Amino acid sequence: MFASAVKKLFTKKKVNDQAVLTILYGGQSGNSAFLAKEAKKYLQKNNFIPRVVNMAKYDFQQLEGEEHLLMLVSTHGEGEPPEAASRFYRFLFSEEAPRLDRLNFAVCGLGDSSYEHFCQTGKDMDRRLHELGGTRLFDRVDCDVEFHQSAAQWLSGILAVLQNHGGAKTETLQIEADTQRKxxxxxxxxxxxxxxxxxxxxxxxxxxxxxxxxxxxxxxxxxxxPRNPDLLVQLVLRRLGYTEDVEVNYDDDSHSFQWLLTHAFELTTLSRGLLRRYQAVSKSAGLEALLADEKELNRYLKNHDVADLFADFPSQAGPGELVSIFRKLQxxxxxxxxxxxxxxxxxxxxxxxxxxxxxxxxxxxxxSSYLNQRLVxxxxxxxxxxPNEQFRLPAKPDVPVIMVGAGTGVAPFRAFMQERAQQQIPSKNWLFFGEKRQQYDFLYREDWAGWLSNRRLSRLDLAFSRDRDEKVYVQHKIRQEESTFFEWLDQGAHVYVCGSVAMGHAVRETIRELVALAGNLSDRESENYLNSLMEEGRWHMDVY
Ligand SMILES: Cc1cc2nc3c(=O)[nH]c(=O)nc-3n(C[C@H](O)[C@H](O)[C@H](O)COP(=O)(O)OP(=O)(O)OC[C@H]3O[C@@H](n4cnc5c(N)ncnc54)[C@H](O)[C@@H]3O)c2cc1C
Ligand SMILES: Cc1cc2nc3c(=O)[nH]c(=O)nc-3n(C[C@H](O)[C@H](O)[C@H](O)COP(=O)(O)O)c2cc1C
The missing domain is CATH 2.40.30.10 (Translation factors)
Structure with missing residues (x-):
């Protein structure tokens, strides 16, 4: 399979004898963008002409004509594409997606194996490109949070496939941490x-x-x-039967095991990778059974920590052996x-x-405990x-903005309002805020009141879910204000949604339903409307 794909690569699309490749990336927190740049440098050095394109800006019309595509895409939400990739993802899975019989592709998925749907978007896109007729140039890689080595191997492998065809020796790539992020x-x-x-x-x-x-x-x-909580560090040491002064070599240096547990290793969250590595050293039959039961495994991963793991599946492993199983503190x-x-x-x-x-x-x-309780x-x-390029205020200061935030999701809107309140040109700004109880949970109440009174904030709609028997959420408030909401959209408003993944879904679905009702549109047409807002850069989601 690979050989015929490579043959095509070298027989078609060459500029001055150099093969042309598209590197398409889609991510939220910069990892896939960083890897896309690394891939470009590496391929350029090896005589290819790579062009790097952000999925958020990719012109779908070009897909049919692509012959060689490297895709780097992360997974966000609950196994969903990140905001920057969601438009492309929808297109790829829609009936409008073209046949891709000429395409040779390779997918690098970025993810975190502590999540239930590990690298789901990469898996989905890889499958779909193949379904549409594309040929895998190289097998997909699913990268965990420490992605540098796996991604480097993937890229080196791709180059090896390409260059071995040309008879040249492949240079093995090393990808170091992103030094551009200061x-x-x-x-x-x-x-x-x-x-x-x-x-x-x-x-x-x-x-x-x-x-x-x-x-x-x-x-x-x-x-x-962060730094891990002391109580948890002590508990882990006790469960392992180690004293505080146990020393161990890690990263070419000697450290106390206690220091590593506090500063270097992830303790509060578990991942599949960690459990697999621990299974390899502990040889625990119980852990082996857990790893084989996907449903139980997901349940265990959600609300257990490293202290539970060592208590539930004890082992005789020494500190020297154990240091290699931990995930780096994220x-x-x-x-x-x-x-x-x-x-x-x-x-x-x-x-x-x-x-x-x-x-x-x-x-x-x-x-959260490090910031709220321990740091003084x-x-x-x-x-x-x-940086989050997908979540920027409109370039023109007079474009109206609608902000929908629940809980801590309101944080970026305080930043937006501070920014907009000091500009000379007046603007229309509307906030929907949701929390539990008005008496206690009205975050930044004085700030909003101040901006309402000086008319910097045009409207404030509040949804406190526990103040009445009947639960009211931000999406209900949007529904109530439907006609004004559409007036603002007609005036070119940008919509921003920030908060939990579930809330983001509910808000998006409510707006889609309202659009369908108001315009007498089908599900698909209303979906297309939201996609067009996204294409125009007027729809922005930041959910976690
Ligand atoms: C783009 C982005 C922006 C964000 N902005 C903010 C922000 O402005 N404010 C903010 O507070 N957070 C924000 N977060 C979330 C933040 O990054 C952390 O995820 C959050 O603070 C928890 O981290 P932690 O280290 O305290 O908890 P962890 O140590 O990471 O969590 C411990 C474990 O507890 C589990 N857990 C949590 N709650 C429960 C529960 N009730 N029952 C059972 N298990 C539970 C988790 O699944 C996890 O496994 C943002 C996240 C992203 C991606
Ligand atoms: C809010 C949030 C949700 C995530 N959900 C998943 C998930 O469902 N599955 C997964 O494998 N990784 C998940 N991840 C991990 C990211 O995919 C991983 O950190 C990746 O390296 C991010 O790459 P990016 O910076 O290019 O977006 C999630 C990360 C965040 C912040």
Missing amino acids: TFQAVVRQKFRLNTGSDSATFHVVLSVDHRDFSYQPGDSISII ARLYSIASSPRIHPGEVHLTVKQVCFSNRGREREGAC PGESLPIQVV
């Missing part, structure tokens, strides 16, 4: 609870960064690598809730505390800015 040292300036009395704690956290290169735009997020993202114009050198975050009880033990999220004002921490 790490800044931030200092905690201020922290206070936004929802005293509520049953879940949400904090406003102000960080300052004193560096001339530090910049961001409203819509961007901050990425933070960065968490937080939407920025401030505008740099109003708060230069600062980022404001809106952090909801993750805490829950399972099997009689209280558990806390690693990063004056302490410093490394942060990175994660």
Whole structure:
């Protein structure tokens, strides 16, 4: 199969004897974009002419004519394409998708094996391209969070297939961490609870960064690598039967096992990869059975941690053996809730505390407890800015915006309003905000009140789900305001949705239904309408 695909590559589409390839990427937090750039550099160095295209901007008309396509795509939501890839994904699975008999392709899926639907979008797209007649140039790779090595092997493999045809020797690629994303040292300036009395704690956290290169735009997020909670670290040590002073070699250095558990390894979340690696060293029959039962495995992955794993499937493995099974402690993202114009050198975050009880033990999220409970004002921490090009205010300051946010999903809209409130040109801004109870959970109440009174915020619609017997959510408020909502859309408004994945789905589906009803359109036509908003860059979702 590969050989005939390669033959085609070298017999067609050459410019000055160099083969032309398209590298199509779709992602949200920059990993696939980063890999696409690495792939371009690597292929250019090896005499190809790669062009890199963001799926969000890809002209579908070109697909039929593509002959050589490398696709890098991540999975978001609950096994769904990221926002930037969703339009292309829908097109690919629609009846309008063309036959792709001339296409040679290879897919690199990016994902996280702690999720139920690991690399689902990559898998879906790979299957679909094949169904449409495409030929696999190289097998798909499903990359876990530490994707550098797998992606490098995938690219080297593709090049080997291509170059071996030409008889040349393949250079093995090394992909290092993304050095373009700069790490800044931030200092905690201020922290206070936004929802005293509520049953879940949400904090406003102000960080300052004193560096001339530090910049961001409203819509961007901050990425933070937390420290694990001490209680959990102690529990893991006890379950392994190790003392605090056990030393071990890791990354060519000697560390205490306790330090690694606190700073280097993911403890609060589990992944398939970790369980498989632990199974290999523990040889536990129980763990083997769990790994073979997909349903039970997904249940276990959702609300268990590393301390549960070691208690449920004990092993005699020593620290030297165990260090190699852990996942690196992962960065968490937080939407920025401030505008740099109003708060230069600062980022404001809106952090909801993750805490829950399972099997009689209280558990806390690693990063939300680090930010909300453990870090104190004056302490410093490394942060990175994660740009989100899909979630930007309209370039023209007078274009109306409709913002739909629930819970911490309102954070970027505080940044948007700070930005818009200081501009000279008046603009129309409408916020739908949803939470549990008005008395406790009305996050940033004074800010919205201020912008309403000076007319910077044109409308505020509130949905507090637990204030009445009947639950009211933001999508119900949109339904109630249907005609005004359409007036704004007719005036060219951009729509922004931020919050949980479930809320994002509900809002999108409500708007699609309203469009169908108002225009007497079929499901497909109303879907096309939303797609056209996306194509025009007027539909923006950031859900997590
Ligand atoms: C683009 C983006 C923007 C984001 N913006 C924000 C933001 O502005 N504010 C914000 O607060 N968060 C935001 N998040 C979420 C944030 O990144 C973290 O995922 C969140 O804070 C939890 O991280 P943690 O380290 O505290 O919890 P983890 O340590 O990662 O979670 C621990 C485990 O708890 C499980 N868990 C959580 N709750 C329960 C429960 N009730 N029952 C059972 N199990 C549970 C989880 O599945 C997980 O396995 C954003 C995420 C993304 C992707
Ligand atoms: C909100 C959110 C949801 C995610 N959902 C999934 C998922 O369902 N399956 C999966 O394999 N990975 C999932 N991931 C992990 C991402 O795919 C992974 O971090 C990937 O490297 C991101 O690449 P990108 O920066 O190009 O988007 C999710 C990540 C986030 C932030």
